[in-house]
Amino acid sequence: MSVKLNNPLFEKLGMKYPIIQGGMAWAGTGHLAGAVSEAGGLGIIGTGYWKADKVREEIRRARQVTDKPFGVNVMLLSRHIREVFDVIIEEGVQVVATGAGDPSPFIEELHSHGILVIPVVPSVGLAKMMEKKGVDAVVAEGMESGGHIGMLTTMTLVPQVVDALNIPVIAAGGIADGRGVAAAFMLGASGVQMGTRFLASAESEVHENFKNAVVKAKDIDTLVTGELLGNRARVLKTKMSKNFVKQERIEITKPKPDADAIEELENGSLRRAVLDGDKENGAFMAGQISGMIHEIKPVAEILEDVWSQAEDLLK
Numbered sequence: 001m002s003v004k005l006n007n008p009l010f011e012k013l014g015m016k017y018p019i020i021q022g023g024m025a026w027a028g029t030g031h032l033a034g035a036v037s038e039a040g041g042l043g044i045i046g047t048g049y050w051k052a053d054k055v056r057e058e059i060r061r062a063r064q065v066t067d068k069p070f071g072v073n074v075m076l077l078s079r080h081i082r083e084v085f086d087v088i089i090e091e092g093v094q095v096v097a098t099g100a101g102d103p104s105p106f107i108e109e110l111h112s113h114g115i116l117v118i119p120v121v122p123s124v125g126l127a128k129m130m131e132k133k134g135v136d137a138v139v140a141e142g143m144e145s146g147g148h149i150g151m152l153t154t155m156t157l158v159p160q161v162v163d164a165l166n167i168p169v170i171a172a173g174g175i176a177d178g179r180g181v182a183a184a185f186m187l188g189a190s191g192v193q194m195g196t197r198f199l200a201s202a203e204s205e206v207h208e209n210f211k212n213a214v215v216k217a218k219d220i221d222t223l224v225t226g227e228l229l230g231n232r233a234r235v236l237k238t239k240m241s242k243n244f245v246k247q248e249r250i251e252i253t254k255p256k257p258d259a260d261a262i263e264e265l266e267n268g269s270l271r272r273a274v275l276d277g278d279k280e281n282g283a284f285m286a287g288q289i290s291g292m293i294h295e296i297k298p299v300a301e302i303l304e305d306v307w308s309q310a311e312d313l314l315k
Helices: 008-012 030-038 052-065 081-091 104-112 124-133 154-164 178-186 208-216 239-251 259-276 288-292 299-314
Strands: 019-021 044-046 071-075 095-099 116-121 138-141 169-172 191-194 222-225 233-236
Touching (some): 019 030, 030 044, 030 052, 030 299, 071 081, 081 104, 124 138, 178 299, 222 239
Parallel strands (some): 019 191, 044 071, 071 095, 095 116, 138 169
Antiparallel strands (some): 222 233
16 A cells, blocks of 8 residues: 555645644644654644744744654634744645634635645534635544544544545544554545654653653543533643633633634643643643653654554555
8 A cells, every 4th residue: 555546635745645633732842743753754843922033933943854744733713824824835835734713714825925834623514614715635533533533533533534525634632642643544545643652752841740640651641621611622631631621611611812822722721731730730732642752762762653553454
């Protein structure tokens, strides 16, 4: 089984493996994204609420690691979105992944600069809308994923999206090894996205506390925050995340926080986890497959092992 037969976009990007690195805010640095692309996957820089200067800095850091294509994940809720897209275009990035919003106002502009647009979708309805808008592929992400999630599992979401679309579908959520990749292909996906697995890589720049938390996690060591506030996110169980869930019923009765407060809550707590390893106040966003990760390995080894196992199973 070859990349060419399953996703022409991957061949166009010169990828060796049909594996994308999830665009994780703060954790998806230029160094990690560059390493994934250099090793044959597609690295994605996760921008979150970053301002344009920070995005440019990380794009240039990725280019210090590789001359191969990589992408930038843009959170469309960010108030810095216009400036971020300007930087992406100026820097000649080849792929834009999007989340938390509708990228359609920017698709034509991005395509005019030769940039592929690949939104992350949690439902069939949104996937169909994105295809009509002209995106190049979609990432169908199940609720097993770390970070912000939808309501459907990967097993149920991916085949329904595949049946509904005529563009490539990339499966995400709950994939950590070749078995998950092979399963995704059997569901009709033409590639996969992995995020949590790359947190525990040698090139990942997250704090050692974060890496160790992923490696030590068991199968039931994640929970979902924001169920009542309408902002669902999967994180590792910590004192902070458990308290957050307890406080949700109290917070739901209060006025909704403004944009500044929301940005500080999400950006601040994630930053404290990634950069500081703050177990008391940090949000350690990670997927349910954390319980499958038992060691920290170089990105190249992760990709080679995962795809080798998948190929053996697919044969």
